[in-house]
Amino acid sequence: MAQYLEASKQASKQASKQASKQASKQASKQASKQASKQASKQASKQAKV
Structure with missing residues (x-):
């Protein structure tokens, strides 16, 4: 049992x-996926301006 x-x-x-x-x-x-998505979103937003 033991x-x-x-x-x-x-x-x-x-x-x-x-x-x-x-x-x-x-x-x-x-x-990591979230951070990457965020960074990509940020970058594209930046580039547009």
């Missing part, structure tokens, strides 16, 4: 780490 608990604890730790890594990657990708 072994099972240990394995379960490990798996949970791994899954949590994985999920956190993924979420962070996604958020970073999102932010």
